Amino acid sequence: MNTAYPYTLEPQEGGGYVVQLVDFEEGFTEGSTEEEAAFNAAEVLSLVIEQRLADGRAIPLPSPGEGRSVAYPQARVQVALLLRKTREEQGRTLAEMARALQTSWPSAQRLEQATANPTLKQLERAAAALGKRLSITLD
Known part of the structure; x- marks a missing residue:
């Protein structure tokens, strides 16, 4: 699954840029330079997805970039998002995931929270389940 979310970058009259995440109406920020705006876009994206995960709200798949700049959420947010989206695509419940991992429902649920800090071993087991x-890639 792709986790590159596009954003628009609009120069402001007095200097700086306004950033709007295409797939999240609540995802906007600004920056003095394009580099700062890009950094802030990734930060806001991470926060928006983290909050939606915590609230159990829907998280859209990224729109096509179509030549726009893209932001990636922080790694801990990507992990939670990828596990949740994959489980949901397979039509599996958290209870089924917990059984496959031979663990408790709360432990399986924690894997889908951006505040969790799973080990590589836990992530390998979850992926296998x-x-x-x-x-893992570095971009």
Whole structure:
């Protein structure tokens, strides 16, 4: 699953830029430079997804970039998002995930929270329970 979310970058009359995340109406920020705006876009994206995960709200798949700049959420947010989206795509419940991991429902639920700090071993087990393989890349 792709976690690159596009955003618009609008120069302001007095200097600086306004950023709007395309897929999240509540996702906006600004920056004095394009680099600062890009950094802030990633920060806001992480916060928006983290809050939606905590609230159990829907998280849209990223829109096509179509030449726009993209932001990636922080790694801990990506992990929670990827586990939740994969589980949901497979039509599995948290209870089914917990059984596959041979753990408790709260432990399985924590894996889908951006505030969790799972070990690589836990992530490998969760991926295997979903019929996937853990793959880490650096961009």
